[in-house]
Amino acid sequence: MEKVFKSSKSEKRALKLLDKNTKKILSIGISTGGSAELNIARKCPQAQIVATTIDEKGLQFSNAQLKNFKEAERIVTKIEDVSKKMPYGDNTFDFIYARLVLHYLTKQQLEKALNEIYRVLKSGGKLFIVARNNKEWELTKPEFIISYNEKTNMTTYYEQWKYEVIRTRQFLSTQQLQEILISHGFKIERCKEYKEYLYTDYERTNKNKSSKPNYLTEVVVTK
Numbered sequence: 001m002e003k004v005f006k007s008s009k010s011e012k013r014a015l016k017l018l019d020k021n022t023k024k025i026l027s028i029g030i031s032t033g034g035s036a037e038l039n040i041a042r043k044c045p046q047a048q049i050v051a052t053t054i055d056e057k058g059l060q061f062s063n064a065q066l067k068n069f070k071e072a073e074r075i076v077t078k079i080e081d082v083s084k085k086m087p088y089g090d091n092t093f094d095f096i097y098a099r100l101v102l103h104y105l106t107k108q109q110l111e112k113a114l115n116e117i118y119r120v121l122k123s124g125g126k127l128f129i130v131a132r133n134n135k136e137w138e139l140t141k142p143e144f145i146i147s148y149n150e151k152t153n154m155t156t157y158y159e160q161w162k163y164e165v166i167r168t169r170q171f172l173s174t175q176q177l178q179e180i181l182i183s184h185g186f187k188i189e190r191c192k193e194y195k196e197y198l199y200t201d202y203e204r205t206n207k208n209k210s211s212k213p214n215y216l217t218e219v220v221v222t223k
């Protein structure tokens, strides 16, 4: 039987923003089981959606889930690294969804990715970004920081709810993220910082309530 995954707070905000007549959508970093992409397909019944990832196992899991849903006919899933040149023409997508993915890129990779995202986004199209920001709780705890690479702007640290889990991410302030987007030609439509309890399990049933909520930046930009 197919599993049902809950929508996150930031995913719901993106769904609200989406116009139901949107036709071409790119989701960078497919969600667990393709659940966000299914919700996007339901909100936009005419849309063709491309959902990418660099995680082969995650892709197989998502494909296995998606095959149970008729909306999956409109969702193409694939391995594709957003920091590399993308195989789409200029001005292809009306909407690009990038929730909790761009913070995995180094400063240099993010530059390349934003050049490509700008190129493939249609003029007047929207890019929705959610990334962890530099007010994350771990960053206030020197004992959680393992290293910081000045060249790449990447921080390696112990993630809060599993002390043994080591993560590497690029943390940007909301101001820094906006400035980078503006420097790539995007126009800021809205920007908000908020806290969100991220799920700790694949099925999105357990929120990380025993620990601190995550601090996120959401930016919506247009081309």
Ligand SMILES: C[S@@+](CC[C@H](N)C(=O)[O-])C[C@H]1O[C@@H](n2cnc3c(N)ncnc32)[C@H](O)[C@@H]1O
Pocket: 028, 029, 030, 031, 032, 036, 052, 053, 054, 055, 058, 080, 081, 082, 083, 098, 099, 100, 101, 104
């Ligand atoms: C934390 S998950 C977020 C998934 C989804 N966007 C959501 O909101 O639930 C991160 C996803 O981004 C993908 N990812 C990480 N680096 C990537 C890259 N360079 N290019 C494309 N996808 C990437 C991962 O494989 C994973 O699917």
